[in-house]
Amino acid sequence: xxxxxxxxxxxxxxxxxxxxxxxxxxxxxxxxxxxxxxxxxxxxxxxxxxxxxxxxxxxxxxxxxxxxxxxxxxxxxxxxxxxxxxxxxxxxxxxxxxxxxxxxxxxxxxxxxxxxxxxxxxxxxxxxxxxxxxxxxxxxxxxxxxxxxxxxxxxxxxxxxxxxxxxxxxxxxxxxxxxxx
Numbered sequence: 001x002x003x004x005x006x007x008x009x010x011x012x013x014x015x016x017x018x019x020x021x022x023x024x025x026x027x028x029x030x031x032x033x034x035x036x037x038x039x040x041x042x043x044x045x046x047x048x049x050x051x052x053x054x055x056x057x058x059x060x061x062x063x064x065x066x067x068x069x070x071x072x073x074x075x076x077x078x079x080x081x082x083x084x085x086x087x088x089x090x091x092x093x094x095x096x097x098x099x100x101x102x103x104x105x106x107x108x109x110x111x112x113x114x115x116x117x118x119x120x121x122x123x124x125x126x127x128x129x130x131x132x133x134x135x136x137x138x139x140x141x142x143x144x145x146x147x148x149x150x151x152x153x154x155x156x157x158x159x160x161x162x163x164x165x166x167x168x169x170x171x172x173x174x175x176x177x178x179x180x181x
Contacts, residue, residue, distance in 0.1 A: 007035035029072030044090035058088030062105025078105040081120040094120030097139035109137040113158040126158030150180040
């Protein structure tokens with residue numbers, strides 16, 4: 001007349017002395033493997049989510065949780081100029097070269113006319129006077145192309161194409177073909 005035993009599911013436990021016919025769910029921020037007699041705190045890069053069927057979920061991109069974070073039920077959002085490269089990260093990294101922190105936990109590629117040569121910045125730098133840059137995501141002012149010696153952008157910076165380079169007014173004029181004479 002003895003029935004068969006069944007292991008508790010992941011995210012549940014049954015400790016010695018508990019009623020043998022039921023398992024108890026782990027608290028938020030804790031997890032267990034099948035057949036466990038106790039729950040463990042969620043690992044770094046994960047958090048306890050009461051709503052989820054899994055006991056611990058991976059932190060989403062732009063969020064992290066390391067082993068020293070005291071709140072095991074949520075991940076912390078990365079600071080402005082930082083993000084994570086994948087789900088389940090335990091630390092935030094600075095935005096890469098050619099990117100900037102557009103909002104907390106989000107890195108965005110620099111647009112044409114701009115570059116970023118430092119990690120973790122919150123805005124891109126504009127290409128200087130007499131230069132232009134047609135591509136996005138560039139990481140150096142050396143990526144900015146120079147206007148020819150007979151052309152200038154005047155005082156404009158952050159130009160996106162060669163059309164911004166006009167004939168220098170005091171030295172040249174533009175002929176009918178658009179050439180500087």
